[in-house]
Amino acid sequence: MNVVKMNNVEIQKKISFTDFLSKYGLIVGFIILFVVMAFLSPVFLTKVNLINILRQVAVNGIISVGMTFAIISAGIDLSVGAVLAFSGLIMVMTQGQGAVVALLAALLSGVLWGFVNGMFITKGKVQPFVVTMASMTLVQGVTLMVSGGHPITLKNPTLLRLGSDYLGPIPILVVVFAIVIILGWVLLSKTSFGRYTYAIGTSESASKLAGIKIDRIKILIYTLCGAMAALAGVILTSRLSSASPIAGAGYELDAIAAVAIGGASLAGGEGKMVGTLFGVLIVGVITNGLVLLDVNVYIQQIIKGIIILVAVLIGNRK
Amino acid sequence: MMKKLFKSLVCSVALVTGLVGCSSASNSSGSGNSDSTSKDKQLVVGVTLSQMSDPFFVNVKQGIFDQAKKDNVKVVFADGQANTATQLSQVEDFVSKQVDLIVLNPTEADPLVPAVKEANNAGIPVITFDRWVTGGKTVTHVGASAIEIGAQAGEALFEYLGGKGKIAVIEHIPGASTTIDRTKGLDEALKKYPGIKVVARQSATSRAEAMSVMENILTANPDIDGVYAYNDDNALGASDAIIAAKKQDKIVVTGVGGTAPALDAVKQGKLLATVDILPLEEGKLAIKTAVDVLKGKKITEQHEGRTWVLQQSKVVNGPQWDKKK
Structure with a gap:
């Protein structure tokens, strides 16, 4: 991005190389990881396993789409894991009213929490980290109180199908993930909402001078985060055929990791939906591969940490 | 917009007052204790x-x-x-x-x-x-004794498998004392049944994670006969994965804990057994x-080298167990 202003040809050459690395390093890294896993495990490349990976990343992937917007706008949403559990609970509690009502109620509950987050961040002028940390604790508490600490079983057959049925050879929840990521990509790179998100993340004061309605965009961003968390909650609940009040704990960190691996800067203004997609896939492939190889549990964590660091290093070379 | 803001404010105020009401109620009962x-x-x-x-x-x-x-x-x-x-x-x-x-x-x-x-x-x-x-x-x-429970669950599974077969183990939180003790118990049971081979040993801390882990284990080891899970949530997650893969007739799962959802799953034949800690x-x-x-009673009961009032646990099994016999 900075290349434009440079005149020195040599520097430009050098930068275009590192630019290449930062642009395609992630994809190259993913391919290397993929090939290594394929060599190490004979079952890695089977159709069943590849579909497994996609199914396992769907929940984190959907959350990460919302998180991408928050991070590019120089914000963050720590409440997504808690909202996920809450929405799942709402869906299970309203399942008697029919699948459509339960689904809408669950999504609406996520939208509501996201909207409240956005209001406190903009009208209350509190940093997103603090607001969403507070709402994470609050929502967790409400979820535990409402559920009494017990997991509740999902029985509605239509809702159960969402997590277990296939559309042709592809699980429905993978289709949902694909639609979400495509819509996320369109929203981020093809609409004014996406451009404003980048603008706010790059410089909030400049955006204000340019006449962007910052508060409105931010409220929309956190509402979107809440909605995505709720959708992930619906899918996870359906997959597990029950809503657990402690589901989703730590999911915010998984999403942040995926978005960061995808090349987004936590300082804002940078990031791409395609990057997030590969970030999510890299985390998924590592998790899947280490279990396939039956790697010791302690070593798995060490390897995961190292791979995340390396991926971010390659992606962020500037 | 203002209307929405007002609405959300009213909601949160109502919520907060509700919560404060709860906590103050429990506080007053707490202080009431010492008075009485x-x-x-x-x-x-x-x-x-x-x-x-x-x-x-x-x-x-x-x-x-x-x-x-x-x-x-x-x-x-x-x-x-x-x-x-x-x-x-x-x-x-x-x-x-x-x-x-x-x-x-x-x-x-x-x-x-x-x-x-x-x-x-x-x-x-x-x-x-x-x-x-x-x-x-x-x-x-x-x-209850985590070692004993670990052994009970293992012996139930191995007996059902007729003393031979391949199993996968799904541990719980790495490093927790219960995890360490369950491992001791499992090892005790494995010693008694030398025909049982552990082909995968992984860990999960939620039902969702257990399901993913089980899917991956199934990919790597499609021919396993049983799953030994360190707690009920992991057993249920493993069973979710096995049912999704349509292998519930070939692979059985045992859990530990006796939580309501697990006891239900045993009744429905989704889990082979769980050890109910009651x-x-x-x-x-x-x-x-x-x-x-x-009241001044001296506690003298001993167990595993310490004074211990032992809670008995029992193995609960259901239709899946009966099918074999």
Whole structure:
């Protein structure tokens, strides 16, 4: 991005190389990881396993789409894991009213929490980290109180199908993930909402001078985060055929990791939906591969940490 | 926009007042406890459980309060929130409230030793519950034995498999004392059944994670015969994956804990068996023992090298088990 202003040809050459690395390093890294896993495990490349990976990343992937917007706008949403559990609970509690009502109620509950987050961040002028940390604790508490600490079983057959049925050879929840990521990509790179998100993340004061309605965009961003968390909650609940009040704990960190691996800067203004997609896939492939190889549990964590660091290093070379 | 803002404000205010109402209610009952002790000498027991977001402890709490009502004991209750520091300050609160006895279900063994010592210094007897601490003076331990339960679950599974076959193991939180003890129990059972081979040993800390882990294990080892899960949630997650892969007729799963969803799953034939620790009974036993101690009864029962009032557990199985025979 900075290349434009440079005149020195040599520097430009050098930068275009590192630019290449930062642009395609992630994809190259993913391919290397993929090939290594394929060599190490004979079952890695089977159709069943590849579909497994996609199914396992769907929940984190959907959350990460919302998180991408928050991070590019120089914000963050720590409440997504808690909202996920809450929405799942709402869906299970309203399942008697029919699948459509339960689904809408669950999504609406996520939208509501996201909207409240956005209001406190903009009208209350509190940093997103603090607001969403507070709402994470609050929502967790409400979820535990409402559920009494017990997991509740999902029985509605239509809702159960969402997590277990296939559309042709592809699980429905993978289709949902694909639609979400495509819509996320369109929203981020093809609409004014996406451009404003980048603008706010790059410089909030400049955006204000340019006449962007910052508060409105931010409220929309956190509402979107809440909605995505709720959708992930619906899918996870359906997959597990029950809503657990402690589901989703730590999911915010998984999403942040995926978005960061995808090349987004936590300082804002940078990031791409395609990057997030590969970030999510890299985390998924590592998790899947280490279990396939039956790697010791302690070593798995060490390897995961190292791979995340390396991926971010390659992606962020500037 | 203003209308929406107003609405959301009203919602949150209503929520907050509701919550404050709850907490102040429990506070007043707490302070009421100490008042009544001085008047009619009702026994007051401080109880802190490690984590109320775990369904197992919700049942334990129920047992504790049921028995306390029966024995006319006041319970001052605290949720450790799986946080050692929180629990330490809760024990300190119990000491300053001068309860007659403390039932401690420590989140972790070592860091809560100072809490026990503080109670020792104040002359308040301490009973450890379900998990123990590594120092300080405790009157006795109350609970089931994680080693024994681990062995029971293993033996049930291996007996069902006819003493030979390949199994996958899904452990719980790495490094937790219960995980370590379950492993000891599992190893004991494996020694008795040399024909059983462990082909995968992974860990999961939620039903969702257990499902993913199981899917991956199934990919790598499609020919396994059984799954030994360290707790019920992991067993249910594994069973979710096995049912999704349509292998429920070939692979059986055992869990440990006796949570309601797992007992249901056993009844429906989704799990082969679980070891029911009877959390309700375990909670009752804690209060019974507390009353015994306060009435001056000497606890002499021994188990695994310590004073221990042992909670019996039982293997629960269902239609899947019967099918084989």
